[in-house]
Amino acid sequence: MQRALNFNAGPAALPVSVLQEAEKNWLNYHNSGMAVMELSHRSKDYEAIHQKAQDLLRNILSIPNNYEILFLQGGASLQFSMVPMNLLTEGKIGNYVLTGVWSEKALQEAEKIGSTYIAATSKVQKYRSIPNEISISKDAAYLHITSNNTIYGTQWNQFPSNEFIPLIADMSSDILSKPLDIENFDLIYAGAQKNLGPSGVTVVIINKKLLSNSIDRLPTMLNYNTYAKHNSLYNTPPTLAIYLLKLVLEWVEQEGGLKVIEKRNEEKAKILYDCIDESEGFYIGHAEKESRSKMNVTFNLNHDDISLKFLQQAKEAGFIGLNGHRSVGGCRASIYNAIPVDQVCQLAEFMKAFKNKN
Structure with a gap:
């Protein structure tokens, strides 16, 4: 499957x-x-x-x-x-x-x-x-x-x-x-x-x-x-x-234990935050940089209609759970321990491609 x-x-x-x-x-x-x-x-x-x-x-x-x-x-x-x-x-x-x-x-x-x-x-x-x-x-x-x-x-x-x-x-x-x-x-x-x-x-x-x-x-x-x-x-x-x-x-x-897990989590977070920071304001991170979570990457797009389009196309591409919490909206990628690096890379590539088309 x-x-x-x-x-x-x-x-x-x-x-x-x-x-x-x-x-x-x-x-x-x-x-x-x-x-x-x-x-x-x-x-x-x-x-x-x-x-x-x-x-x-x-x-x-x-x-x-x-x-x-x-x-x-x-x-x-x-x-x-x-x-x-x-x-x-x-x-x-x-x-x-x-x-x-x-x-x-x-x-x-x-x-x-x-x-x-x-x-x-x-x-x-x-x-x-x-x-x-x-x-x-x-x-x-x-x-x-x-x-x-x-x-x-x-x-x-x-x-x-x-x-x-x-x-x-x-x-x-x-x-x-x-x-x-x-x-x-x-x-x-x-x-x-x-x-x-x-x-x-x-x-x-x-x-x-x-x-x-x-x-x-x-x-x-x-x-x-x-x-x-x-x-x-x-x-x-x-x-x-x-x-x-x-x-x-x-x-x-x-x-390999928590040091290996920590290094992997830092790598995954960097991939997504770099994608956000390099998007020239297309993706807007919610958290200030010094307080950013390595578990939950929260962000918005610059217009609500674009945000809805992003979430719909992401779902069609197989990405599940990217909706922000119902109390705040926006987008959220939760990248806990079990999420492989390659899946985070796929999400970043999707985000870059979506930005280039929109």
């Missing part, structure tokens, strides 16, 4: 070899006579999958032993509530940096739970950049950031310090895209459906010292301690999604 040129923002493309491996074991995993989604989550076969996924993630991201790796459900959207429920203790203030829609949503959920403060925002600039200055409130419980902004195409290149207060990061759209200093963060959460795997599982990496903040009166399934104490097996986890997460992590290792 002809694979689509898939530039969707999420759920996004998965490595072909991962899908082929899953297909090979679809009906009969390890001669069990069952598919992975049919295995008991208490079985040895599944427990091995679960543990291998954790071990691979710890190894690839160099996660220290004083951090727990949790597998949850509910996506990043549930974490917007779980973070303040577990960490926004009485008398403390949740500090938020607003860089787009998802950070706004995180703030809105925290406001329902406790006191909040906007430590920085680039909203006035239509979220075209990452703020340069951050002002932390008195009695801050934590500082929350969104590391990459899929809708506006901006990304943090240098993170704030967690020296004085815990740093919390929503990394749903750029985790695993480059090496990280995990100890610079106290909690990282990420919905899987960009770089980690399919939708359905959410990864939380949390410093164990934060677990003492969680209070017993929280609902059991909303308490990080529940997952830490039971190895994320208190209830039935999303077993198939975790299996595919394991396969993606194995693929990252086979590709």
Whole structure:
């Protein structure tokens, strides 16, 4: 079959070899006579999958032993509530940096739970950049950031310090895209459906010292301690999604690790941004250059009718998912880890050809 040129923002493309491996074991995993989604989550076969996924993630991201790796459900959207429920203790203030829609949503959920403060925002600039200055409130419980902004195409290149207060990061759209200093963060959460795997599982990496903040009166399934104490097996986890997460992590290792992945992502981003910058204003990038995302390349064309024509002809040429988010319009190419360099080159060539004809 002809694979689509898939530039969707999420759920996004998965490595072909991962899908082929899953297909090979679809009906009969390890001669069990069952598919992975049919295995008991208490079985040895599944427990091995679960543990291998954790071990691979710890190894690839160099996660220290004083951090727990949790597998949850509910996506990043549930974490917007779980973070303040577990960490926004009485008398403390949740500090938020607003860089787009998802950070706004995180703030809105925290406001329902406790006191909040906007430590920085680039909203006035239509979220075209990452703020340069951050002002932390008195009695801050934590500082929350969104590391990459899929809708506006901006990304943090240098993170704030967690020296004085815990740093919390929503990394749903750029985790695993480059090496990280995990100890610079106290909690990282990420919905899987960009770089980690399919939708359905959410990864939380949390410093164990934060677990003492969680209070017993929280609902059991909303308490990080529940997952830490039971190895994320208190209830039935999303077993198939975790299996595919394991396969993606194995693929990252086979590709050479995060330094190789990072170099490839930089190459792909440069191809598209060069195409935009060299178009003499035909394509207009949304993000300021110093804040540009290497995961989501957002741009507009100089007229709405030309933009619609571009998207229609791109779709006819086999490019999928280039429409900008419904809240802002325009165009967006999401070039996560699984997108090959040659597909990005094909998109750039299409963009150049379209410009020359129009």
